[in-house]
Amino acid sequence: MLDRPHHTTADIIARCEALFSDLSFTAAREWKAAEPGRIVVGFLPYYAPRELVHAAGGLPLGIFGGGDQLEVIHGDAYYQSYICRIPRSTIELGVSGRLDFVDGMMFPSICDVIRNLSGMWKLMFPSKGARYIDLPHNFDDDLGGEFYVSELRETCEWLSSLTGKPITSDAIRASIAVFNDNRRLVRALYQLRADEPWNVPSAELYLLLRAGMVIPVEEHNQMLADYLAAVRLQQRPIKDNSRVVICGMFCEQPPLNLIKSIELSGCYIVDDDFILVTRWENSDVALDGDPLQSLARAYLHDSKSTPPKYEPDEAKKGLYLVDSVRKNRAEGVIFAMTSFCDPGLLERPMLQAVLKSHGIPQIAFKYAENSGQMQPIREQAGTFADSIKLWSGA
Amino acid sequence: MTVIVGPKTKPPEAIKDASMARQKQMVNAHYDRLASAKERGEKVAATFVPGNLNELLMCFDMVNNLPEVNAIQNGLRRQSGGYVMEAEKLGHSEDVCTYVKSDIGMMAKGNIGPNGKPLPDPDVLLLSYTGCFTFMKWFELLRRQYKCETIMFQTPYLADGRITKDMISYMVKQLRQDVIPKLERISGVKFDIDRLREYLRKSAKAEDDHVWVLQSAKHKPSPIDAYFGGIYYIGPIFGAFRGTDDAIEYYKFLRSEVEQRIAQGKGPVTPDGDMGQERYRLVVEGPPNYTNFRQFWKMFYDEGAVVVASSYTKVGGTYDYGFRHDPDRPLESLAEYCLNVYTNRNLPMRVDMLENYINEYEADGLLINSIKSCNSFSAGQLLMMREVEKRTGKPAAFIETDLVDPRYFSAANVKNRLESYFQMIEQKRAGFRGAA
Ligand code: SF4
Ligand code: SF4
Numbered sequence: 005m006l007d008r009p010h011h012t013t014a015d016i017i018a019r020c021e022a023l024f025s026d027l028s029f030t031a032a033r034e035w036k037a038a039e040p041g042r043i044v045v046g047f048l049p050y051y052a053p054r055e056l057v058h059a060a061g062g063l064p065l066g067i068f069g070g071g072d073q074l075e076v077i078h079g080d081a082y083y084q085s086y087i088c089r090i091p092r093s094t095i096e097l098g099v100s101g102r103l104d105f106v107d108g109m110m111f112p113s114i115c116d117v118i119r120n121l122s123g124m125w126k127l128m129f130p131s132k133g134a135r136y137i138d139l140p141h142n143f144d145d146d147l148g149g150e151f152y153v154s155e156l157r158e159t160c161e162w163l164s165s166l167t168g169k170p171i172t173s174d175a176i177r178a179s180i181a182v183f184n185d186n187r188r189l190v191r192a193l194y195q196l197r198a199d200e201p202w203n204v205p206s207a208e209l210y211l212l213l214r215a216g217m218v219i220p221v222e223e224h225n226q227m228l229a230d231y232l233a234a235v236r237l238q239q240r241p242i243k244d245n246s247r248v249v250i251c252g253m254f255c256e257q258p259p260l261n262l263i264k265s266i267e268l269s270g271c272y273i274v275d276d277d278f279i280l281v282t283r284w285e286n287s288d289v290a291l292d293g294d295p296l297q298s299l300a301r302a303y304l305h306d307s308k309s310t311p312p313k314y315e316p317d318e319a320k321k322g323l324y325l326v327d328s329v330r331k332n333r334a335e336g337v338i339f340a341m342t343s344f345c346d347p348g349l350l351e352r353p354m355l356q357a358v359l360k361s362h363g364i365p366q367i368a369f370k371y372a373e374n375s376g377q378m379q380p381i382r383e384q385a386g387t388f389a390d391s392i393k394l395w396s397g398a
Numbered sequence: 399m400t401v402i403v404g405p406k407t408k409p410p411e412a413i414k415d416a417s418m419a420r421q422k423q424m425v426n427a428h429y430d431r432l433a434s435a436k437e438r439g440e441k442v443a444a445t446f447v448p449g450n451l452n453e454l455l456m457c458f459d460m461v462n463n464l465p466e467v468n469a470i471q472n473g474l475r476r477q478s479g480g481y482v483m484e485a486e487k488l489g490h491s492e493d494v495c496t497y498v499k500s501d502i503g504m505m506a507k508g509n510i511g512p513n514g515k516p517l518p519d520p521d522v523l524l525l526s527y528t529g530c531f532t533f534m535k536w537f538e539l540l541r542r543q544y545k546c547e548t549i550m551f552q553t554p555y556l557a558d559g560r561i562t563k564d565m566i567s568y569m570v571k572q573l574r575q576d577v578i579p580k581l582e583r584i585s586g587v588k589f590d591i592d593r594l595r596e597y598l599r600k601s602a603k604a605e606d607d608h609v610w611v612l613q614s615a616k617h618k619p620s621p622i623d624a625y626f627g628g629i630y631y632i633g634p635i636f637g638a639f640r641g642t643d644d645a646i647e648y649y650k651f652l653r654s655e656v657e658q659r660i661a662q663g664k665g666p667v668t669p670d671g672d673m674g675q676e677r678y679r680l681v682v683e684g685p686p687n688y689t690n691f692r693q694f695w696k697m698f699y700d701e702g703a704v705v706v707a708s709s710y711t712k713v714g715g716t717y718d719y720g721f722r723h724d725p726d727r728p729l730e731s732l733a734e735y736c737l738n739v740y741t742n743r744n745l746p747m748r749v750d751m752l753e754n755y756i757n758e759y760e761a762d763g764l765l766i767n768s769i770k771s772c773n774s775f776s777a778g779q780l781l782m783m784r785e786v787e788k789r790t791g792k793p794a795a796f797i798e799t800d801l802v803d804p805r806y807f808s809a810a811n812v813k814n815r816l817e818s819y820f821q822m823i824e825q826k827r828a829g830f831r832g833a834a
Contacts, residue, residue: 082780084798086493086770091777113555116531120778122557123745127785136557136744141527141534141550147572151554154564314527314534314550318541341491346773349491350498350535354542356489370491 013208013234016227020211023218024260027074027097031219032065033105043166046103047110048094048118049255050312051281052137053156053299055289057110058179058221059171060163065106066217066281069093072259072374082124088344089373090256091121098129107166108133110159114255114312115347135162141314143304152300160296176295184288186221189228191283194275196232198332201272202242203235207264213279243270246389247334250276251325251355252341252348254310256373265378266338270389274332277310284308311351322358329364335392338385339368365392412669412692417652418630424648425471426513428638433515435461441585444520444540448713449528449553449736453597453641453723454577458585462638463520465536469500470629471512473688473802481507482803495532495771496803498539505543519544522584524577528553529741530774549580553736559747561737569733595725597641602722607649608635609717614656615706616759619676621659623666625686625705626695636714640723668699677702678823681755683709683748683782684767684775689804697816705765707755709748712740719751741774749785756790762823764794765816770806793826795819 023031036042043062047054054064070076070093078099079092097103109132111122125134138155140148160171193212197204212231216224250266254277266273286306290298309315309324325337337359341348352368359366367388369381414422435442443460445451447467455462472478481503482496488506490499504510511517525537525548534550541548551572554565578589611631615624622631631652639645659665665673669692680698682705687694698705715721716738724731736742743751752764764786768776780796787794797815800806 082778084768084770084776084780084796087773087777111557116773117777119531119555119557120745120773123748124778124781126744126746127749127781136555138554138557141552142572142576144576147568147575148552150571151552151564151568154562154568158562158564311535312531315538316548316550318538318545318548321538321542344493344773346494346531347535349494350532350539352491353489354538357542370493 011230011234013231013238016231016234017208017211019227020215023215024211025073027070028102029065029105029218032063035063035220036105041167043107043163044105045108045110045163045166046106047281048112048114048121049090049257049279049281050112050114051139051284052110052112053159054221054281055176055179055183055295055299056156056159056163056171058182059175060160060167060169062107062163062167063220066214066279067094067097067103067109068214068217068257069373070096071257072261072376076374086344087117088256088342090342091117093373094121095124095128098125106132108135108162110135110137112137113139115345117346118255133162133166135159139313140304143316145301145304149297149300149304152303153296156296156299173295177291180289180295180298181291182221182225184291185225186216186228187283187285187288189225189232192232193228194283196235198274201245201247201274202240203238206267206273206276207260210260210263210278213282216282217279243272244393245270245272246336246392247272247274247332248388249274249325249328249332249334249337250340251337252311252339252345252352253277254280254312254348256342256345258340258371259373259375261378262340262371262375262381265382266385269382269386271338271385274334275328277308280308280310312347322355325355326358326362326364335396336365336367336388338388339366341368341370343370343372365395413667413671415655415667417648417655418667420648420651421630421633424634424639424644429511429513429515432461432463432517433511433513436518441521442518443522443524444537445524446526446528446530446533447636448530448739448741449526449551450636450640450714451524451526451551451577451732452638453594453601454573454581454732455524456597456641457589457593458581458587460521460581460585463517464637465501465540466497467637468504468512468517469497469802470688472500472504474691475512476689476804477504478689478802479804493771495536496801498532498536500802501536502539520546522546522581523548524551525549526551526553526736528736528739529555529743532774547580547584549577551577551736553733553742556737556743556747559744561734565737566730566733569736570729573729573732591728594728598723598725598728598731600642600646601640602724604635604640604645604649605715605717605722607646607653608632611649611652611656612707612711612718614660617660618760619663619665620679620704620706621656621664621666623668623673623699623705624711625682625708626668626691626698627666628705628708628711629686632711632714635717666699666704668695670696670699673699673702673704675702676704678820679704679706679759679761680763680765681705681707681752681759681761682765682767683752683779685710685713685769685772685801686767687799687807688802689800690807690809693809694799694807694812697813701816701820703816703820706759706761709740709752712751715739716743745778745782749782749789752782752786753789756786756792761792762826763792763819764790765819766794766796768796768798770798770800771803772801793819793822795822
């Protein structure tokens with residue numbers, strides 16, 4: 005009886021779903037209200053140095069758009085038609101007061117839309133801090149590394165201005181350690197899904213990661229540990245699905261139904277670029293030495309390759325996807341890019357060419373966070389899954 | 399009455415003043431130089447307009463090829479539509495920047511430059527990553543084709559509206575440790591900082607006259623159109639001529655031409671000759687449309703609308719805000735140049751700039767030409783419009799077109815919008831007179 009987890013996977017996922025659909029961020033509001041002086045700092049998808057917010061005694065809160073549940077009324081007045089959905093639903097969250105409790109916002113330099121959104125935020129919500137996190141595209145420690153350390157240092161100063169307290173190196177180290185635990189647990193979750201995708205449905209994995217965006221990391225660590233323990237106690241039926249890697253969901257989020265539809269159509273997702281911030285670093289961040297240097301080094305030398313990042317070495321372009329296919333024994337790649345997404349759509353032809361040269365099957369479609377019609381996607385993914393089976397049988 | 403225009407009917411030749419003719423010669427000479435670069439043993443560097451390091455490239459005897467300018471030239475010559483579609487056939491998304499697709503389509507069709515001669519393959523892609531994300535992916539795409547080295551030169555974004563010491567130090571270090579050594583290796587020419595200083599000195603001289611010309615629009619009537627005419631005026635300084643005697647000469651000549659126009663009380667020259675009475679003074683934000691450039695411009699001058707200031711003429715440098723290339727701080731000055739280009743400035747800075755232009759140039763309002771496929775400019779423009787309107791009390795309007803994809807230029811729509819905008823200005827004036 006001692007090994008029995010406290011929760012079943014269904015309990016845990018039910019909690020995640022509640023957090024996911026709560027666009028008022030009640031959990032984060034309650035966390036903030038529980039102790040005076042606490043701050044909550046929002047960040048946009050992709051990447052943010054969450055450790056620094058944590059070290060400042062704050063809660064880093066992932067703002068991942070409005071999904072398909074939010075009716076965008078005001079946000080549409082800020083954007084013309086040819087722009088992806090996420091900035092308008094983020095504006096909607098802001099204008100509708102849902103982010104009124106947030107003390108500041110961090111905008112990663114993922115693309116021109118988010119870049120300009122950071123300025124919009126400054127104009128629209130001047131009382132809330134807005135911090136643009138400029139990320140290096142030069143991966144030398146001496147160049148991009150030094151620049152990134154200075155960005156991180158400025159971010160610390162900015163956070164200190166929100167709390168009125170300086171951030172110590174020891175506090176950053178302690179936060180790195182907690183996030184290392186988180187990264188380890190997330191890696192374990194990914195490994196388990198790659199090994200037994202029937203036991204870790206991707207919609208559950210996604211919800212688990214999303215939950216981590218809105219609750220304290222310590223709580224999320226416990227949640228992940230509980231889920232991993234609970235999942236080991238159950239066996240779900242194995243299906244004759246094809247194993248695929250998904251690429252393109254690094255910023256605007258897919259509707260949950262889209263992930264479910266892909267799996268329902270006969271595909272097991274064995275790797276993806278969901279919520280990259282949770283496993284940006286491939287391994288632990290070093291705990292010795294200057295913590296800002298450690299974070300910078302991890303960024304430069306041990307982080308995920310992804311469309312919004314520059315690849316200095318042409319010979320390595322896109323190989324991360326090939327590696328993922330090999331490592332996770334996938335049979336094909338599904339490019340699911342956000343409509344109007346520059347980084348994703350400009351990158352796609354290059355990645356497709358690399359996969360082609362490695363003989364890896366692929367399909368591509370576009371989505372938006374509020375895409376409702378799943379039938380065409382299900383059909384496309386289903387046909388893809390079938391054709392993979394045919395090829396691999398030949 | 400329907401006028402049937404036969405396929406052989408040519409539009410009437412545009413009227414050009416002497417400076418335009420001179421510039422055309424310069425551009426043609428540059429394309430010829432590019433086309434024959436390899437024969438003369440010259441190396442070619444492809445690089446972008448915003449943040450272009452022409453003076454530095456000249457230190458390595460390199461010729462500069464600007465893919466955006468090729469796309470513009472192809473747009474003006476109505477070649478770009480076919481190229482864009484060609485790129486889409488090759489798998490490029492309909493959603494992305496049409497400059498990229500025009501460039502890739504042109505490459506797929508043999509890389510014939512606007513002068514009808516093949517463009518040489520670049521020896522290096524100098525990825526000056528300033529204020530537009532597309533640049534990065536564009537050169538990654540070209541790198542696959544040309545198999546040549548790509549140098550990433552990253553410019554930090556002015557997110558907080560200021561240049562910090564760390565930004566300059568990052569950029570200068572990149573130049574010293576990465577960009578310059580690589581250019582030395584690729585070109586086989588040793589870097590000589592005094593040569594760079596000399597070019598920068600020349601740049602600053604041309605920049606002075608360039609700014610004088612742009613600011614001449616403060617006169618009433620404005621002797622220039624700072625958007626449609628402006629794209630001619632920025633050509634040499636934004637392109638391959640900064641740092642040369644040619645640029646100095648051109649701007650001196652242009653200045654004297656404008657001085658004469660002011661003395662004669664003339665408005666700007668248009669493709670149909672001198673503009674009639676100046677009725678509306680506008681500030682324009684966003685790039686123009688190139689596939690229907692003349693038609694677009696005509697919608698303005700037919701109504702007596704002149705653009706007195708535009709943000710587009712600042713994409714290759716915000717010289718009117720005081721920046722000059724500085725021979726005494728050569729590398730720092732290159733860094734500052736890149737940091738200051740318009741799209742590298744954050745949205746609040748852009749709004750401030752437009753507000754200032756409306757006030758300083760005594761404009762009647764702001765017009766935004768929002769480019770469908772350019773997020774760098776366009777994302778956030780509706781808020782900018784509202785902010786400027788709020789701060790200046792002057793009416794603003796918003797139109798949507800594309801740069802070089804003719805499928806997204808709807809003449810009737812644009813014309814309607816402009817007409818109602820001019821009416822709005824009239825009403826505002828009448829209201830003002832009524833209130834006075
Ligand atoms: S979905 Fe793509 S284009 Fe839109 S904000 Fe995200 S990264 Fe930028
Ligand atoms: S600034 Fe706009 S038009 Fe120029 S390359 Fe970038 S996206 Fe394209």
